[in-house]
Amino acid sequence: MHTHYDAELKDTVRYLGKTLGETIKNQLGQEWLDRIEKIRKDGRASYQGDTNCSDELKETFKTMTDSDLLTVGRAFAQFLNLGNIAEQEYNSAMNVDASIDALFKHLDKAELTADKVQEAVGKLNIDLVLTAHPTEVTRRTLIHKHKELADCLQEVHQESLTGADRSKVETRVADLISQAWHTEEIRSVRPTPVDEARWGFSVIENSLWEAVPDFLRELDGRLQEDYSVSLPLDASPVQFSSWMGGDRDGNPFVTSKVTEQVLLLARKRAAKLFALDLDRLQVELSMYDCNDALREKVGDANEPYRALLRPLLDRFIATRDGIASYLAGKNPDTSNWIESNDELLEALLLCHQSLIDCGMDVVAKGLLLDSIRRAHVFGIHLLRLDVRQDSERHADVFSELTRYLGLGDYSQWSEEDKQAFLLRELGSKRPLFPAQWGASDDVKEVLETCKVIAKHSKHGFGIYIISMASEPSDVLAVQLLLKESGVDWPMPVAPLFETLDDLNNSPSVMRKLLSIDRYRGYVKGRQFVMIGYSDSAKDAGALAAGWAQYQSQEALVAIAEEFNCSLTLFHGRGGTIGRGGLPAHAAIYSQPPGSLEGGFRVTEQGETIRYKFGMPKLAKRSLGIYASAIIEAMLFPPPAPKEEWRDLISTMAGQGRDNYRATVRHDEDFVPYFRVATPEQELGKLPLGSRPSKRKPQGGIESLRAIPWIFAWAQTRLVLPSWLGVMRAIDSVKNAENEKVVNEMFAEWPFYRSRLSMLDMVFHKADPRISEAYDERLVPEELKHFGAALREELKESIASLLELTGENDIMKADPLGKESMEIRAAYLQPLHYLQIELLDRIRKAGDDVHNPDLERAMMVTITGIATGMRNTG
Secondary structure, three states: OOOOOOHHHHHHHHHHHHHHHHHHHHHHOHHHHHHHHHHHHHHHHHHOOOHHHHHHHHHHHHOOOHHHHHHHHHHHHHHHHHHHHHHHHHHHHHHOOHHHHHHHHHHHHOOOOHHHHHHHHHOOOEEEEEEOOOOOOOOHHHHHHHHHHHHHHHHHOOOOOOHHHHHHHHHHHHHHHHHHHOOOOOOOOOOOHHHHHHHHHHHHHHHHHHHHHHHHHHHHHHHHHHHOOOOOOOOOOEEEEEOOOOEOOOOOOOOHHHHHHHHHHHHHHHHHHHHHHHHHHHHHOOOOOOOHHHHHHHOOOOOHHHHHHHHHHHHHHHHHHHHHHHHOOOOOOOOOOOOOHHHHHHHHHHHHHHHHHOOOHHHHOOHHHHHHHHHHHOHHHOOEEEEEEEHHHHHHHHHHHHHHOOOOOHHHOOHHHHHHHHHHHHOOOOOOOOOOOOOOHHHHHHHHHHHHHHHOOHHHEEEEEEEOOOOHHHHHHHHHHHHHOOOOOOOOEEEEEOOHHHHHHHHHHHHHHHOOHHHHHHHOOEEEEEEEOHHHHHHHOHHHHHHHHHHHHHHHHHHHHHOOOEEEEEEEOOOOHHHOOOOHHHHHHOOOOOOOOOOEEEEEEHHHHHHHHOOHHHHHHHHHHHHHHHHHHHHOOOOOOOHHHHHHHHHHHHHHHHHHHHHHOOOOOHHHHHHHHOOHHHHOOOOOOOOOOEOOOOOOHHHEOHHHHHHHHHHOOOOHHHOOOHHHHHHHOOOOOOHHHHHHHHHHOHHHHHHHHHHHHHHHHOOHHHHHHHHHHHOOHHHHHHHHHHHHHHHHHHHHHHHHHOOOOOOOOOHHHHHHHHHHHHHHHHHHHHHHHHHHHHHHHOOOOOOHHHHHHHHHHHHHHHHHHOOOO
16 A cells, blocks of 8 residues: 555646646647636645745636636636546555455454355345435536547557557547547536436446345355355345435435336346346357256257247347336336246356256356356346335324324324324234325325335335434324335334434334334344434534444344344445445444344435546455455444443534534524525525425524535535534543543544544544635625634644544545645636635526526536535535
């Protein structure tokens, strides 16, 4: 591992920047290129602390026209995109094998027998849930160009490249950069949930389809080499689920029709990909020799493997084309569609066994093995769709129904009465919903969604998540809705605990639920619970939320053990720190002991999907990091916290919550300051994710979604939600009598240490000078004191953290992360000053004035800064 980014990466960034410069010059002339070059140099000097250059930037932007500001914004947003691509390509080339090496170091250190190694690897169960609802700002057409560009960079770095070949690749790089420059980088309309789902399918097709079998092949090879153990044929240590098209919480655009369309589109994409696999296989498997089992299937065919695979290929093509025509409103013949994964696996395994029986092991372990792995991991549904809905929407169904039936109003009943009603109906043989019932549109929509689940294969679905779940009746209500809609398999139902109070109450809710015999019979020893990170952090600050999540998980693990139930905790982490995001290894290793026994399920969001899984090598590396961290946590679980650690962190967390809320909830200047000092209001107008930015359009901070809340603060580089109140809370317990315990927690407790390393990362992304520049121009005199006080706390917090860790500078532990941010900082600096100028112009013009150049430039700076910060919401 390099301790510094070597010259190669910096050279690549310079080379791409220069090529973009040429593109700009070709379109706009030398004078424009000189202007942009001067702004870039001023930006770098400004970042390094030269206040004259900062003033120069402000003045330059004041004199520019709206359309000139747009051009500058586009140039710097593109520079940042290219910098990210160079870095991703560099990282994937450099570290692709390190993650697998780490996994085997843990296995070696544990000194396990071959059987125990097999058991440990067999326990690997990683379920990555793709979600799009943050502000994934890159259009699909640009993602394709970026992938092509990364492929070119890989070639450019090969030393064996001849002059002519190098020139050819460089021409292609210039071509792609020019295409990107001349493409609208901002969507003009908000994506639909179906667009988001297609985006997720593209990530599978362009990256994971290749990365997963590659990762499993490498894992298998190392197991054989080191332990003479093979990965079983049906191993699927990693699986993929999705929320895109299934998550209707607060998103009115996700309807039952959308969910059905997304299920079918996923099957269509899987059919397309398996058809390509089978086509390659039937071309290659031309052999004559086969075993009796295959011979029995195909009779005296001269090419038995082809004879088996060709009809299967035809059926996948029929499925692909049939779904396309069904979605186009036609009525296709479905008799030849592939209906179950077993149909695919049976044929592939028959070929595999036959090749091995006939001495062709090497052929069996080639492309055919990759297809078998894909059939187990992706299957004919591509991924599994989760459904999420708010508990209130389910309660409304029963309120309307009980009023219609003359039983009173369900929503007014006590929890005991609700449970008695739901359990009685769950045990009843007669239907509950009357045929003539004229339900309201909202109720119909909930019922239609359950009917879609009943109509489609259970293999196309993941779990049903209830947001704002606070009582056992919330879970029983969903089970009854599913039963009444004809769902004849036990779809797992997971309550989502996300506010601080919900997290604290979660053990008592789950204890009550698991005490119900009928409920335990339904779940058959397997329970899912989702832990929400972003809303709890928005509610109580990072430290209090982190400790509440830890305690909640710890208690849930103990309750599951008591009821002899396997518990899968589903972590709803965001990509950013303020929403619970942590580097994968630290996040997994800081979980409570025992919390990984039932598998690891986690959301991967918009932009983090692209940074972790957007290219095959990156994806393979990320899968290795996950597998290595989970194996390490299972073989060497972190210690359970000592009583004195608990007491101390509970005091800190309570203090942190009070500090945070004193500013965010109780200071009357906070909301007015937030509205003017950040682009929060302008963010709402961006056509980003498919869902509205607020749960309740008229509400204040509490109704703002966690995503725009974090996003707005990242834009001004105050990154407030991630650190506010935390170090002051830690400092409040630092006295002589606690010193020994505090040092011990830092040295021995991964959970506590990971909190501090998160702060370290956040503080590197924060920049008080930038925040001050926003205030200077945009905040009225009477509110300026507020920003000044926040920046004062930020500076104090940084000093406190350095004292605690004994370092003399931020990000000492992660020099690569630090340098990576610095490579981008010079390009980020001009975008911030540009955004301040735009915000000032837009606000002075008022809401009634519609200026397309200004609005588009605003969107470009918002997305450019998000790209440069490497996270949005």
